[in-house]
Amino acid sequence: MITSNPVGDWTWELTADSGEIRPVRAVQTAVTVWNELAKGSLAVPEGKAGILVRGGAKLRDVRLDASGLRLGPDPLAPGSDLAQAVAQAEALDGDFVLTIRIECPGYWLESGVRHRAEKLFSIQVEVWDGNELVVTLKTYSDAWLTMDTRDREQPEVYAANAPRLAAALESISALLGGAPIPGDENPHAAPSATGFKDLRSEGPAYVDSWGTFEGLNRASLLSARIPRSEDEYESYTENPVRYFTVQREGRTLGFVWASVDDAAAGYAPRTAVGDEAFEVGAGWLLRLRQAYTQGLSPLAALDWLAQGPPRSELGLITENGPREAESLDALEELSGRY
Structure with missing residues (x-):
């Protein structure tokens, strides 16, 4: 990871x-x-x-x-x-x-x-x-x-x-x-x-340290790049999520996602890309706020993002239709592994 x-x-x-x-x-x-x-x-x-x-x-x-x-x-x-x-x-x-x-x-x-x-x-x-x-x-x-x-x-x-x-x-x-x-x-x-040190015998200091801390660290890095607002979707869900891949010049920068059954939507930065993933992610979160103020459901917001005019500075959605992950954790695992 x-x-x-x-x-x-x-x-x-x-x-x-x-x-x-x-x-x-x-x-x-x-x-x-x-x-x-x-x-x-x-x-x-x-x-x-x-x-x-x-x-x-x-x-x-x-x-x-x-x-x-x-x-x-x-x-x-x-x-x-x-x-x-x-x-x-x-x-x-x-x-x-x-x-x-x-x-x-x-x-x-x-x-x-x-x-x-x-x-x-x-x-x-x-x-x-x-x-x-x-x-x-x-x-x-x-x-x-x-x-x-x-x-x-x-x-x-x-x-x-x-x-x-x-x-x-x-x-x-x-x-x-x-x-x-x-x-x-x-x-x-x-x-x-x-x-x-080899921690296999005594175990690590925290169980699933990446899952415990990385989400919080990423959220902090993203939120620092945009103004505060209460007009936005929930940032966490336990339900499956649908997502689009965001790419620029052939490189995957992250994934914009929406929950299937509740009020959550967001952006998972591909950590391996470094700062660029977070800079682009801030722009996608601002667009999700626009969708929220229009009263769109998370899944409708995802479609709205895909159908909107391309903005090269934010990267491009590459799929014709959304993919589905069994959970937000599974999508974040994908964004953090490679």
Whole structure:
């Protein structure tokens, strides 16, 4: 399963022997970690980055905020988005706290098939007081676990992916000069220095952690993108649902759905697509609000969406008629698995 919050994280803390750690070193460190992930296809030569520089005394004093920087095979090539942002950071004077974050698309394996997630990992590098460098690696997939985040054992998936993660952590540690500090156990898993602990004997911290938490996390990410309103359908149902697939440029972004027998309708983002799934989903939820204010039933709203004029910015409905899932949980499983 692909999650919107991290499944686990690892941190390396480095202190400068002498001199000041400049922004260029922080960014070079982030790119170095990215390159190590890329050796095992845990990252691909594209992605997005952001650089945030805040005043050392007043962290609310934002001195540089460069987000959505597109990365290519050589992210620090002269004239690239990242290189230009680094130059701006290097020109700043005084004390500051710098954070660079890279979202890494990459591949995980199942049954010999490569599946891509637009945020398989994220890399964050922070500079504090000019002499402390903190590197944090986070993953958003459960492919490295002996049990997935729905409590199902997955020996083949684990065997195909866990060694790839262990090798990446080892190589990153060798480059940074020390072993990682595993993050705390979270609702999904318990990180270790080489990947994750095997929770099969003692069981996970939560039963079906993906089903318990992911729906809430997704709803929060979607609602943050649209105004609040009480004029909308219920967001949950225990009944079967009918749905349409939303695609753009051949990629599935999510599923717009309506309950068969009650008052619920909504949108299930395909988590593997990353932020794009949520940005598009906000637009579909606003259209569902329009249908609600017209007094349409959920199923009538679904037909209304399918028959409406196409809006390329929201993606397109691809089927001639709706499909049916036995439950909303089954549809959300589909949207979160691949």
